[in-house]
Amino acid sequence: MATSDLPRDAARPRSTDRCAACGDPLPGSYYTLGGRPERYCPHCIATRPRCASCGAPVGDQHWRLHDGRVQCASCHATAVYEPDLARALFDETVAGVVAQLGLTLNVGVAFRLVDAPTLEGLRAEGGAPPPAGQNTLGLYQRRGHLRTIYMLYGLPRLTFRITVAHEYAHAWQGERCPLLRDDELREGFAEWVAYHHLRWLGCTRAAERMLTTDHPYRQALGRLIGLERQLGLPGVMTYLTRAE
Numbered sequence: 001m002a003t004s005d006l007p008r009d010a011a012r013p014r015s016t017d018r019c020a021a022c023g024d025p026l027p028g029s030y031y032t033l034g035g036r037p038e039r040y041c042p043h044c045i046a047t048r049p050r051c052a053s054c055g056a057p058v059g060d061q062h063w064r065l066h067d068g069r070v071q072c073a074s075c076h077a078t079a080v081y082e083p084d085l086a087r088a089l090f091d092e093t094v095a096g097v098v099a100q101l102g103l104t105l106n107v108g109v110a111f112r113l114v115d116a117p118t119l120e121g122l123r124a125e126g127g128a129p130p131p132a133g134q135n136t137l138g139l140y141q142r143r144g145h146l147r148t149i150y151m152l153y154g155l156p157r158l159t160f161r162i163t164v165a166h167e168y169a170h171a172w173q174g175e176r177c178p179l180l181r182d183d184e185l186r187e188g189f190a191e192w193v194a195y196h197h198l199r200w201l202g203c204t205r206a207a208e209r210m211l212t213t214d215h216p217y218r219q220a221l222g223r224l225i226g227l228e229r230q231l232g233l234p235g236v237m238t239y240l241t242r243a244e
Protein backbone atom coordinates (compact mmCIF):
# COMPACT_ATOMS: atom_id res chain seq x y z
CA MET A 1 0.00 0.00 0.00
CA ALA A 2 1.07 3.53 -0.50
CA THR A 3 3.14 5.35 2.01
CA SER A 4 4.52 8.82 1.88
CA ASP A 5 6.96 10.60 4.14
CA LEU A 6 5.46 14.01 4.74
CA PRO A 7 7.39 16.40 6.94
CA ARG A 8 4.97 18.17 9.26
CA ASP A 9 7.13 20.80 10.85
CA ALA A 10 4.39 23.43 10.78
CA ALA A 11 2.51 21.84 13.66
CA ARG A 12 4.42 22.08 16.92
CA PRO A 13 4.13 18.80 18.81
CA ARG A 14 2.87 18.83 22.37
CA SER A 15 5.52 17.89 24.91
CA THR A 16 3.73 14.56 25.52
CA ASP A 17 4.06 13.46 21.88
CA ARG A 18 6.51 10.67 21.33
CA CYS A 19 7.96 8.94 18.28
CA ALA A 20 5.92 5.80 17.54
CA ALA A 21 9.10 3.84 16.72
CA CYS A 22 11.68 4.78 19.40
CA GLY A 23 9.40 6.30 22.03
CA ASP A 24 11.56 9.41 22.42
CA PRO A 25 9.90 12.84 22.70
CA LEU A 26 9.43 14.32 19.24
CA PRO A 27 11.65 17.19 18.15
CA GLY A 28 10.21 20.28 16.44
CA SER A 29 9.69 18.51 13.13
CA TYR A 30 8.30 15.03 12.72
CA TYR A 31 6.85 12.73 10.07
CA THR A 32 3.53 11.04 9.45
CA LEU A 33 2.79 8.30 6.93
CA GLY A 34 -0.16 7.96 4.60
CA GLY A 35 -2.57 10.05 6.66
CA ARG A 36 -2.25 7.82 9.74
CA PRO A 37 -2.02 9.33 13.24
CA GLU A 38 1.40 7.89 14.27
CA ARG A 39 4.30 10.35 14.36
CA TYR A 40 7.98 9.55 13.83
CA CYS A 41 11.19 11.39 14.59
CA PRO A 42 13.53 12.20 11.66
CA HIS A 43 16.19 9.82 13.02
CA CYS A 44 13.83 6.80 12.91
CA ILE A 45 12.57 7.80 9.45
CA ALA A 46 16.19 7.90 8.23
CA THR A 47 17.65 4.85 9.95
CA ARG A 48 15.09 2.23 11.02
CA PRO A 49 14.07 -0.72 8.81
CA ARG A 50 10.60 -0.22 7.32
CA CYS A 51 7.65 -2.53 7.81
CA ALA A 52 6.98 -4.38 4.54
CA SER A 53 3.22 -4.07 5.08
CA CYS A 54 2.71 -0.44 6.14
CA GLY A 55 6.03 1.24 5.35
CA ALA A 56 6.47 2.59 8.89
CA PRO A 57 9.83 2.49 10.68
CA VAL A 58 9.62 -0.57 12.94
CA GLY A 59 9.93 -0.34 16.73
CA ASP A 60 12.32 -2.46 18.79
CA GLN A 61 9.73 -5.22 18.77
CA HIS A 62 9.27 -6.45 15.21
CA TRP A 63 9.16 -9.69 13.23
CA ARG A 64 11.17 -11.04 10.32
CA LEU A 65 9.20 -13.36 8.02
CA HIS A 66 10.90 -16.36 6.38
CA ASP A 67 11.03 -14.59 3.00
CA GLY A 68 12.95 -11.67 4.51
CA ARG A 69 10.13 -9.18 5.00
CA VAL A 70 10.16 -7.16 8.21
CA GLN A 71 6.82 -6.66 9.95
CA CYS A 72 6.00 -4.01 12.59
CA ALA A 73 4.17 -4.91 15.80
CA SER A 74 0.85 -3.39 14.78
CA CYS A 75 0.78 -5.13 11.37
CA HIS A 76 1.88 -8.39 13.03
CA ALA A 77 -1.02 -8.15 15.48
CA THR A 78 -3.61 -8.79 12.73
CA ALA A 79 -1.41 -10.49 10.11
CA VAL A 80 -2.84 -13.43 8.18
CA TYR A 81 -0.19 -16.17 8.29
CA GLU A 82 -2.29 -19.35 8.36
CA PRO A 83 -3.69 -20.76 5.09
CA ASP A 84 -6.95 -21.84 6.79
CA LEU A 85 -7.59 -18.37 8.20
CA ALA A 86 -6.64 -16.83 4.84
CA ARG A 87 -9.11 -19.11 3.05
CA ALA A 88 -11.91 -18.18 5.48
CA LEU A 89 -11.21 -14.44 5.07
CA PHE A 90 -11.01 -14.82 1.30
CA ASP A 91 -14.43 -16.53 1.25
CA GLU A 92 -15.91 -13.88 3.58
CA THR A 93 -14.55 -11.06 1.42
CA VAL A 94 -15.86 -12.56 -1.81
CA ALA A 95 -19.27 -13.19 -0.21
CA GLY A 96 -19.31 -9.56 0.94
CA VAL A 97 -18.47 -8.19 -2.51
CA VAL A 98 -21.14 -10.42 -4.08
CA ALA A 99 -23.75 -9.36 -1.49
CA GLN A 100 -22.92 -5.66 -1.80
CA LEU A 101 -22.25 -5.22 -5.51
CA GLY A 102 -23.59 -8.41 -7.11
CA LEU A 103 -20.25 -9.27 -8.75
CA THR A 104 -20.85 -12.98 -9.28
CA LEU A 105 -18.57 -15.30 -11.28
CA ASN A 106 -19.74 -18.13 -13.53
CA VAL A 107 -16.52 -20.15 -13.45
CA GLY A 108 -15.22 -19.01 -10.07
CA VAL A 109 -11.65 -18.50 -8.99
CA ALA A 110 -9.15 -20.59 -6.98
CA PHE A 111 -7.21 -19.15 -4.05
CA ARG A 112 -3.56 -19.60 -3.03
CA LEU A 113 -1.56 -18.05 -0.18
CA VAL A 114 2.09 -17.56 -1.21
CA ASP A 115 5.32 -15.89 -0.06
CA ALA A 116 6.93 -12.81 -1.60
CA PRO A 117 9.39 -14.49 -4.04
CA THR A 118 6.63 -16.81 -5.34
CA LEU A 119 4.25 -13.89 -5.89
CA GLU A 120 6.99 -11.85 -7.56
CA GLY A 121 7.80 -14.78 -9.89
CA LEU A 122 4.13 -15.12 -10.86
CA ARG A 123 3.86 -11.38 -11.42
CA ALA A 124 6.96 -11.33 -13.62
CA GLU A 125 5.44 -14.06 -15.85
CA GLY A 126 2.38 -11.85 -16.31
CA GLY A 127 4.38 -8.90 -17.64
CA ALA A 128 3.57 -5.43 -16.31
CA PRO A 129 5.43 -4.46 -13.12
CA PRO A 130 3.47 -2.84 -10.26
CA PRO A 131 3.41 0.98 -10.16
CA ALA A 132 6.68 2.54 -8.96
CA GLY A 133 7.25 2.21 -5.22
CA GLN A 134 4.51 -0.40 -4.80
CA ASN A 135 4.90 -4.00 -3.72
CA THR A 136 2.71 -6.68 -5.22
CA LEU A 137 0.29 -7.82 -2.49
CA GLY A 138 -2.03 -9.95 -4.58
CA LEU A 139 -2.47 -11.14 -8.14
CA TYR A 140 -5.22 -12.48 -10.35
CA GLN A 141 -3.98 -14.79 -13.07
CA ARG A 142 -5.65 -16.85 -15.75
CA ARG A 143 -3.75 -19.73 -17.36
CA GLY A 144 -5.87 -21.61 -19.83
CA HIS A 145 -8.94 -22.62 -17.88
CA LEU A 146 -7.30 -22.09 -14.50
CA ARG A 147 -8.18 -18.82 -12.76
CA THR A 148 -6.41 -18.08 -9.50
CA ILE A 149 -6.07 -15.26 -6.98
CA TYR A 150 -2.65 -15.39 -5.30
CA MET A 151 -2.29 -13.51 -2.04
CA LEU A 152 0.84 -12.60 -0.12
CA TYR A 153 0.96 -14.28 3.30
CA GLY A 154 1.41 -12.15 6.41
CA LEU A 155 -0.63 -9.13 5.31
CA PRO A 156 -2.56 -7.28 8.03
CA ARG A 157 -6.19 -8.41 7.98
CA LEU A 158 -7.65 -5.21 6.50
CA THR A 159 -4.97 -4.99 3.80
CA PHE A 160 -5.65 -8.64 3.01
CA ARG A 161 -9.36 -7.97 2.60
CA ILE A 162 -9.04 -4.90 0.38
CA THR A 163 -6.42 -6.68 -1.74
CA VAL A 164 -8.72 -9.70 -2.16
CA ALA A 165 -11.59 -7.36 -3.12
CA HIS A 166 -9.32 -5.61 -5.67
CA GLU A 167 -8.12 -8.88 -7.24
CA TYR A 168 -11.61 -10.38 -7.21
CA ALA A 169 -12.78 -7.36 -9.22
CA HIS A 170 -10.11 -8.26 -11.82
CA ALA A 171 -11.44 -11.86 -11.85
CA TRP A 172 -14.94 -10.45 -12.52
CA GLN A 173 -13.54 -8.27 -15.31
CA GLY A 174 -11.92 -11.39 -16.77
CA GLU A 175 -15.39 -12.87 -17.22
CA ARG A 176 -17.52 -9.83 -17.90
CA CYS A 177 -15.28 -7.42 -19.81
CA PRO A 178 -12.18 -9.41 -20.89
CA LEU A 179 -11.43 -7.00 -23.72
CA LEU A 180 -11.37 -3.86 -21.59
CA ARG A 181 -8.08 -2.15 -22.44
CA ASP A 182 -8.47 1.13 -20.58
CA ASP A 183 -5.96 0.58 -17.73
CA GLU A 184 -7.23 3.48 -15.65
CA LEU A 185 -10.75 2.09 -15.84
CA ARG A 186 -9.60 -1.46 -15.01
CA GLU A 187 -7.53 -0.47 -11.99
CA GLY A 188 -9.92 2.30 -10.93
CA PHE A 189 -12.79 -0.20 -10.86
CA ALA A 190 -10.75 -2.69 -8.79
CA GLU A 191 -9.89 0.09 -6.31
CA TRP A 192 -13.53 1.19 -6.26
CA VAL A 193 -14.63 -2.35 -5.33
CA ALA A 194 -12.00 -2.39 -2.54
CA TYR A 195 -13.19 1.07 -1.40
CA HIS A 196 -16.78 -0.09 -1.18
CA HIS A 197 -15.74 -3.25 0.64
CA LEU A 198 -14.07 -1.11 3.31
CA ARG A 199 -17.25 0.91 3.71
CA TRP A 200 -19.29 -2.31 3.82
CA LEU A 201 -17.04 -3.48 6.68
CA GLY A 202 -17.72 -0.19 8.47
CA CYS A 203 -14.11 1.01 8.02
CA THR A 204 -15.14 4.43 6.74
CA ARG A 205 -11.94 6.19 7.86
CA ALA A 206 -9.76 3.71 5.98
CA ALA A 207 -12.05 4.15 2.95
CA GLU A 208 -11.68 7.94 3.14
CA ARG A 209 -7.90 7.54 3.28
CA MET A 210 -8.06 5.78 -0.10
CA LEU A 211 -9.51 9.02 -1.52
CA THR A 212 -7.04 11.40 0.11
CA THR A 213 -3.71 9.53 0.41
CA ASP A 214 -1.22 9.70 -2.42
CA HIS A 215 -1.37 6.42 -4.34
CA PRO A 216 -0.76 5.46 -7.99
CA TYR A 217 -4.43 4.46 -8.44
CA ARG A 218 -6.00 7.37 -6.55
CA GLN A 219 -6.85 9.33 -9.67
CA ALA A 220 -8.35 6.22 -11.26
CA LEU A 221 -10.46 5.67 -8.12
CA GLY A 222 -11.62 9.29 -8.32
CA ARG A 223 -12.81 8.68 -11.88
CA LEU A 224 -14.91 5.72 -10.70
CA ILE A 225 -16.40 7.69 -7.79
CA GLY A 226 -17.41 10.31 -10.39
CA LEU A 227 -19.02 7.61 -12.54
CA GLU A 228 -20.90 6.28 -9.52
CA ARG A 229 -22.32 9.75 -8.80
CA GLN A 230 -23.56 9.94 -12.37
CA LEU A 231 -24.76 6.38 -12.91
CA GLY A 232 -25.36 4.84 -9.48
CA LEU A 233 -23.85 1.55 -8.25
CA PRO A 234 -25.42 -0.86 -10.80
CA GLY A 235 -24.80 1.73 -13.54
CA VAL A 236 -21.06 1.50 -12.92
CA MET A 237 -21.07 -2.26 -13.56
CA THR A 238 -23.09 -1.82 -16.76
CA TYR A 239 -20.71 0.93 -17.89
CA LEU A 240 -17.72 -1.39 -17.36
CA THR A 241 -19.18 -4.22 -19.40
CA ARG A 242 -19.77 -1.82 -22.30
CA ALA A 243 -16.45 0.06 -22.17
CA GLU A 244 -13.38 -0.82 -24.24
Ligand SMILES: [Zn+2]
Binds near residue numbers: 023
Ligand atom coordinates in the same frame (compact mmCIF):
# COMPACT_ATOMS: atom_id res chain seq x y z
ZN1 LIG B 1 12.10 7.84 16.70
Ligand SMILES: [Zn+2]
Binds near residue numbers: 052053055072074076
Ligand atom coordinates in the same frame (compact mmCIF):
# COMPACT_ATOMS: atom_id res chain seq x y z
ZN1 LIG C 1 3.46 -2.27 9.69
Ligand SMILES: [Zn+2]
Binds near residue numbers: 170
Ligand atom coordinates in the same frame (compact mmCIF):
# COMPACT_ATOMS: atom_id res chain seq x y z
ZN1 LIG D 1 -5.18 -4.21 -10.07
